Amino acid sequence: LVRIYSALDMVVFFSKVFSPASADGDVDLRLLIEPLEDGWWYSLQLKNQRGIMVFLTDSDLQPSGALNAKEVWKQKLNSSNKTKARYKLSTESQSTKIVPAYSQFLSNVGGEGWLAVGDACMAFDPLAASGIKKALEDGLEAAEVIAEFLDGSQTLFKNYISSRKKQFNNYLQNRHYYYLQEDRWPKSKFWQRRQVIEPQSIGSYGKQQF
Numbered sequence: 001l002v003r004i005y006s007a008l009d010m011v012v013f014f015s016k017v018f019s020p021a022s023a024d025g026d027v028d029l030r031l032l033i034e035p036l037e038d039g040w041w042y043s044l045q046l047k048n049q050r051g052i053m054v055f056l057t058d059s060d061l062q063p064s065g066a067l068n069a070k071e072v073w074k075q076k077l078n079s080s081n082k083t084k085a086r087y088k089l090s091t092e093s094q095s096t097k098i099v100p101a102y103s104q105f106l107s108n109v110g111g112e113g114w115l116a117v118g119d120a121c122m123a124f125d126p127l128a129a130s131g132i133k134k135a136l137e138d139g140l141e142a143a144e145v146i147a148e149f150l151d152g153s154q155t156l157f158k159n160y161i162s163s164r165k166k167q168f169n170n171y172l173q174n175r176h177y178y179y180l181q182e183d184r185w186p187k188s189k190f191w192q193r194r195q196v197i198e199p200q201s202i203g204s205y206g207k208q209q210f
Helices: 069-078 082-088 131-150 155-180 189-195
Strands: 004-007 011-020 032-036 039-045 051-058 090-092 097-100 104-106 206-209
Touching: 011 069, 032 082, 039 082, 051 069, 051 082, 051 189, 069 082, 069 097, 082 090, 104 155, 131 155, 155 189
Parallel strands: none
Antiparallel strands: 004 104, 004 206, 011 051, 011 090, 011 097, 032 039, 039 051
């Protein structure tokens, strides 16, 4: 089965798991978001007193082949303020990872005997995402569609398709709104791409096969 996604951007994550340097709880592990000129940092607490630090940027804004993931991560860390201060109180737990994180929508969300749910259907920028709330709502709605399908009806399936498109278009509006809140780098390609162009409906973006 070939899946065709409509992708909005070229976002990638440069991430690293860390631990407090001491066990006395000196490191503030609450959610922290810090914008930079070509992307933004977020860091937060994981299980077992560990945390994660992630830098989000567009892949084409980084020198092709010039820097590996660890070097990019350190370079962007040194450009930060609050994130760097948090890191100085920590110790590394894992190597740096780079992961694609495009905002994208599956062109065909279901068919005979299958249904795309959650991130398999669409993926959001974490700055404008709904997290656990979206995951639970998607799961509940998909369960109703599947139950009805097994009873021989496809009414809810048709509604599911239209509601996924509506959900993604609402996300585009929210994404545009949140990125408009940052105005320190009007000439930055990263911020321009998310601020200058008004969000469009699904189907207006490039498609990628997976």
